[in-house]
Amino acid sequence: MTHWTLRLPFVSLRLSARGSAIALALALMIAAGALLALRLGSYPLAPGTWGAILGGAGSDIEQMILLDHRLPRILTALGAGACFGLSGAMFQTMLRNPLASPDVIGFNAGASCGALVAIIAAGSAATGGTILLGALLGAFCTAVLVTGLAWRNGLQAERLVLIGLGVGFALAALSDLLLSRTDARTAADMTKWLIGTLNARDWQDVTLVWAGLALLSPMLVWLHFPLARLGLPEDLAGGLGLRLSQLRLTITALGIVLATLAVCSAGPLPFVAFAAGPIARALLRNGQPALLGAAAIGALLVLAADTAARMIVTLHLPAGVFTALIGGPVMIWLLVTQLRKGKL
Amino acid sequence: MTQPASLYADQPTRQDAPQDARLRARTLSVAYAQASILSDLTLDIPDGEITVIVGPNACGKSTLLRSLARLQRLSGGQVLLDGKSIHHQRSRGVAQRLAILPQSPTAPEGLTVHDLVSRGRTPHQSALQQWSRQDARAVEQALERTGMAPLAQRSLEALSGGQRQRAWIAMALAQETDILLLDEPTTYLDLPHQIELLTLVQSLNQDSGQTVAMVLHDINLAARFASHMIALRSGEVFAKGRPEQVVTRENMAEVFGLKCQIISDPVHATPHVIPE
Ligand SMILES: Nc1ncnc2c1ncn2[C@@H]1O[C@H](COP(=O)(O)OP(=O)(O)OP(=O)(O)O)[C@@H](O)[C@H]1O
Ligand SMILES: [Mg+2]
Numbered sequence: 001m002t003h004w005t006l007r008l009p010f011v012s013l014r015l016s017a018r019g020s021a022i023a024l025a026l027a028l029m030i031a032a033g034a035l036l037a038l039r040l041g042s043y044p045l046a047p048g049t050w051g052a053i054l055g056g057a058g059s060d061i062e063q064m065i066l067l068d069h070r071l072p073r074i075l076t077a078l079g080a081g082a083c084f085g086l087s088g089a090m091f092q093t094m095l096r097n098p099l100a101s102p103d104v105i106g107f108n109a110g111a112s113c114g115a116l117v118a119i120i121a122a123g124s125a126a127t128g129g130t131i132l133l134g135a136l137l138g139a140f141c142t143a144v145l146v147t148g149l150a151w152r153n154g155l156q157a158e159r160l161v162l163i164g165l166g167v168g169f170a171l172a173a174l175s176d177l178l179l180s181r182t183d184a185r186t187a188a189d190m191t192k193w194l195i196g197t198l199n200a201r202d203w204q205d206v207t208l209v210w211a212g213l214a215l216l217s218p219m220l221v222w223l224h225f226p227l228a229r230l231g232l233p234e235d236l237a238g239g240l241g242l243r244l245s246q247l248r249l250t251i252t253a254l255g256i257v258l259a260t261l262a263v264c265s266a267g268p269l270p271f272v273a274f275a276a277g278p279i280a281r282a283l284l285r286n287g288q289p290a291l292l293g294a295a296a297i298g299a300l301l302v303l304a305a306d307t308a309a310r311m312i313v314t315l316h317l318p319a320g321v322f323t324a325l326i327g328g329p330v331m332i333w334l335l336v337t338q339l340r341k342g343k344l
Numbered sequence: 345m346t347q348p349a350s351l352y353a354d355q356p357t358r359q360d361a362p363q364d365a366r367l368r369a370r371t372l373s374v375a376y377a378q379a380s381i382l383s384d385l386t387l388d389i390p391d392g393e394i395t396v397i398v399g400p401n402a403c404g405k406s407t408l409l410r411s412l413a414r415l416q417r418l419s420g421g422q423v424l425l426d427g428k429s430i431h432h433q434r435s436r437g438v439a440q441r442l443a444i445l446p447q448s449p450t451a452p453e454g455l456t457v458h459d460l461v462s463r464g465r466t467p468h469q470s471a472l473q474q475w476s477r478q479d480a481r482a483v484e485q486a487l488e489r490t491g492m493a494p495l496a497q498r499s500l501e502a503l504s505g506g507q508r509q510r511a512w513i514a515m516a517l518a519q520e521t522d523i524l525l526l527d528e529p530t531t532y533l534d535l536p537h538q539i540e541l542l543t544l545v546q547s548l549n550q551d552s553g554q555t556v557a558m559v560l561h562d563i564n565l566a567a568r569f570a571s572h573m574i575a576l577r578s579g580e581v582f583a584k585g586r587p588e589q590v591v592t593r594e595n596m597a598e599v600f601g602l603k604c605q606i607i608s609d610p611v612h613a614t615p616h617v618i619p620e
Binding site: 005006007010011012013014096153221222224225226228229231232233235236238239240241242243281284285286287288 | 413435437438450472474476477
C-alpha cells in the first residue's frame, strides 16, 4: 500500500494512494450521475444547450425545466445524501456499531415527526425556518430520550440500537396519526416527511442543505482526527488523551444537525445514513471512519434512488422506496456478518 | 531516570533507599455501585523500574492500572503524576507522559499494523499536524523494536495472537512516554513468546529508562522480570517490595490461597514458586 506524505509548515498529512484513487472515482461517478440525471426527463434538453440556458438564453419552458425543476432536485439529492452519509458514518464510528445510524436509532423519525408537528402547529404560516426548527427539536428530543433510556453505567451501542428501533417505530406511528388528523391536501404534501421524496425541490432546499454542509465542514475536518481514533476500545482512546465525553457530545450534536438537514430537504429517506458508511468502509478497507467516502456514497445512493423514481414515472413511487431497496440488502448483509461475529 | 533497573537480588541497594516516583496513588478508592473494588490504596510506581502487580482474578489489578492512567472514576483519594492530581491535568498532556495498554484490546476491522502503531502518536498530533517527521520516525522505531516492521502493511486480523500483541506494544511505544502501563501483555502467548515479550519490555526499560508497571499472572515470570512487586488481595495492597520480599510462602498462601514451596531459580536467582 502506497502512501503520500504532505508536509507544509503548519499542516502534515498522510494519504493512502488507494483512498485517493477511490475518492477520485467516486467524484467522477457523482459528476457522471448528475449529468445523466440532468438529461433525463420527458422534455428533451440536449446537453449542448445547457450552457446557453444557464447563461439566460433559451425559452421560458427550457429555463423552468432545467433551472427550477431538474437542477435543484439533483443538487438537493446530492446534498441530502451527503448529509445522511456523514451523519451515519459519524454515529457508526463513534458507537463502534454499524447498526447505530440515525435512521435505525430513530433520530430521522424524530426529525420528521418534529417537522410534521411544526407544519400543523404553524398552519399556513409555516416557513422553511419553522419546519427546520421543528425537525431539529424533534431530532434532539428523540436523541435525549433514546440515550436516556439506553443509559446504564454508560452507553452500550447494542442497547441503544434496540431502544432506538422501538422509539423510531413509535414516532413513525405518531407521524401517521398526525397525518390522519390533517386535511387531504396538507396530508399529500406531508408524505415527504414519512417516506422521503425529492419531488418539487426548489432552490430553498438546495440552499438549506448546501449552506448547512458548508458551515459544518470545518467542524467535520476537525472531528475526522479524533473520530479515526474513537474506533479503538474506549480505554485506549482515553489513554491516547482524547476527551471522550466532550467528543461524544460534539459528534452527537453534529450528527443530529446533519441528519436533520437531510430530513428537512429530502424527508427521512430510509437506509441511506445506514448503508453509506459500511459501503464506503468496505471499499476503502483501511479501518478508517471514511467520512468523505460515506458522504460520496450517500450522495450517489440518493441520486440513484431519485433518478430511478423519475424514470418509472407511471408508478409515482417516492425515492424512499428505492433507497430502501438498496439499503435493505446491505442491512441483511451487516446483520448476518455481525451475528456471525457474535455481536449485534 | 536513565540508570538501568536493578533486576536481580544481588543489587539490593536502590530498592532500600527511598525511591523517586513520578506516578503515585494516595488513599485511592474505587467503588462500582456501592461495591468497593479498591480501598485506600497507597503506593508508588518507582521511576525507571519494572513494577509487576500480581493478585488473584477479580482482585482489582486492572482497575488499579486504569485508575493510574486516569481512566477510572475514583470514589476517594487521588493519583499523582509529577506531583499533581492526574484527574486535574490535561488529557493530552498526561498521554504524552503515560501510555496504557488495556487487557486484550480489539482493533477496528481492516486496520493495518502501521496504522495502529501510528495511532499511538495521537497525543503528539492534531487535526492539522497529523504526520510530522517525528511521528514517522517514532512509528518506524516502534515497528523495528518490536520486530513488526516486516508485517507493517498486514491488517491486524491477519496476525497470530503473539504478533498482534507485539503490534499493540508497538503502538504504546510509538507514544514515546516515560511511563508505560501494561495489563496482562502476555495473554494468548506461549511460553517462548511470553519470555520474548517480557525480554522486550525489559530491554525498553534498560535502554531508555522507561518506567514500566504491568499486571502478570505468572508469579515466576513476575519474580524474574520485576524489580518491584505489588501483591493485591481483594482491593488492598497485601505486600510490596523486591520480588524475594513479596514472593514468599506466607504471602502466596495469604494472597492466592496457594500452598507452595519457594526455591531460588538456579539460573536467575529469583524466587521460584513450586505449588504443593
Ligand atoms: N464496569 C464494571 N462495573 C461493575 N463492576 C466491575 C466493572 N469492572 C470491573 N468490575 C469488578 O471489579 C472487580 C475487579 O475487577 P478487575 O478487572 O480490576 O480485576 P482483575 O484483578 O484485573 O481481574 P483479572 O485477573 O480477571 O483480570 C471485579 O469484581 C469486577 O467484577
Ligand atoms: Mg484484569
